[in-house]
Amino acid sequence: MNQPAPSSTSVALAEEAVAPPVRLVARTRRLDVADAADLLALLPEDAPVAWIRNGEGLVGWGVAARVTASGASRFADADTWWNTVVAAAQVNDEVAQPGTGLVAFGTFGFSDAHTGDSSLVVPRVVVGRRGEHAWVTTVAVAGEAPADLTDDDADVWRTEVSATRAPHGLTFSDGSLDGETWMGVVADAVRRIDAGDLDKVVLARDLLARADDDVDVRWPLRRLATQYPTCWTFHVDGMFGATPEMLLRRERGLVTSRILAGTIRRTGDEARDLALAGQLAHSSKDLEEHEYAVRSVADALGPHCSSMNVPESPFVLHLPNVMHLATDVNGVVSDAAAASSLKLAEALHPSAAVGGTPTPTATALIAEIEGMDRARYAAPVGWIDAAGDGEWGIALRSGHVSGNQVRLFAGCGIVSGSEPASELAESQAKFVPVRDSLATD
Known part of the structure; x- marks a missing residue:
């Protein structure tokens, strides 16, 4: 055509x-x-x-x-x-x-x-x-x-669309750190938290996938959109994923941010998962982690808003593989001309949900001990229109495709009491969406 x-x-x-x-x-x-x-x-x-x-x-x-x-x-x-x-x-x-x-x-x-x-x-x-x-x-x-x-x-915009190609010959390998080494990094972070250096830090790890030929990103996009319909499935310049976390939406003067912090893995048993959701909703460790993230977003949006609504308690967001504590913060932008959605994204990044608390101390610790370059992982991804409206998610449950290689990312919030083995298991659960999206079955 x-x-x-x-x-x-x-x-x-x-x-x-x-x-x-x-x-x-x-x-x-x-x-x-x-x-x-x-x-x-x-x-x-x-x-x-x-x-x-x-x-x-x-x-x-x-x-x-x-x-x-x-x-x-x-x-x-x-x-x-x-x-x-x-x-x-x-x-x-x-x-x-x-x-x-x-x-x-x-x-x-x-x-x-x-x-x-x-x-x-x-x-x-x-x-x-x-x-x-x-x-x-x-x-x-x-x-x-x-x-x-x-x-x-009127159909000049249509283009020939080739069949989507599934990846073949996929192999997976450790990224920058293997699991044992990463658990040592988590233990180091907990020691620093217990020493009073900071309250929370988010530590990430990566996983590498290689295919026989260049990966057609439309294949994982289709699977992610089908398996995680309530998440925002995205691809921009090699970065793709299905994020459950809306950093912000700005639309006609109103701004909304969805904060996720505090996670528990689903078992597949409905009764058991309901019990786990209740456990998550009352977990002091997870509620503390969540409160840090909500407060960082509210503090960052405050200077740009004439009014805000910050719920007192989170709700439990159910996804196919995990459950999260979630809070939606809403506000009215005081000067829409001066505060585009991209400018608001800058003000919010990085929140405690992806960096830690206090944020400068946490991000410095990430650079010191995490042992990898995050690149565009856990940063804003989305769109902006001519009016400055737009939607910006956080590039979580994500990967970066380059030729025949995909780099997968996952991260966990570390606070006092975090157990390295449990955090490793949580990170593995967070790899699942993108890892499964590359599968051919």
Whole structure:
């Protein structure tokens, strides 16, 4: 089928650099909901992006513009670039919903010291579905291929989609640390917590998977979206997963953040799992860990909100493989023009749920003893539109695909009383979603 002519603009930002303006032309038109009934089925293998929950969300492909950034100013640099792109763009949006018009998908490094790239990508095509609304946005660089759609070429956005390829010949191996060594790191962290150095630290580990050929990321995306429909299944620039944790959603002046901290593994026996849920809800260790995470989010959002609602007690979120203590914090943004969803994501990262408490002490300890580069694990991933609205999750239950290799990540909150063997078991449970998504059975 016809598809837009290739066109893209890519820039890289140093901390002191100013990106040149990018002039994009975009049009959003309505689709019949049936045309977006299976968003993942629309994705070609080349440069797909995805943000799906319960079958709704956004998918896209191609690259109209892209920026990379790193270091402590990575969020601010990307936000500044996005504002210049939006200001210079010509946009015809017939739908006017969050996620229509010009949209960028982003993935960011966890650490200020991370040397890898954080990125924002503007796809050439975005297809979205939300409730009764479905749409397609086409984007081109001004002066190159036209992005406009007419009644005569309304299907110009469609592309040939090859069959999704399952990984073959998968082998798994330890990442930076084996299990025994990692338990020693956990024990070291507990000693420091008991000594009063800090209250909590989140320690992560990685697992490596290798296949015979390049991994088609659409395969694990499909399986994750099917097995974990209430999570946000995502892929941006090689980073993919199904996160249960919404760092924040900003929509028309309202901001929501879902905090997860405190975890217990499910057994598969319904009665036993209900008992475990009650145990989790009354666990002093898990409630303490959860309270740290909630407070860090509330404290970070507070300066940007005119009012906030912070529930007094968490609820238990049931997922297929684990259960979490969860709290939804809501607020009203005091200055929407100054606080885009990306700027709010910067303010919230890293929360105690992925770093620890006090956060500066915990992140310093992570850098000292964790023994691996987190890259973009446990950092913001999501999308932003021209109004500054967007959804940013935390890249948990995630992996990074590069050629025939996938690097899987899992992390655990360590507090006083944490047992290394139990934390190792919890991390193994958290590997399950991505590990199973790569399977061929």
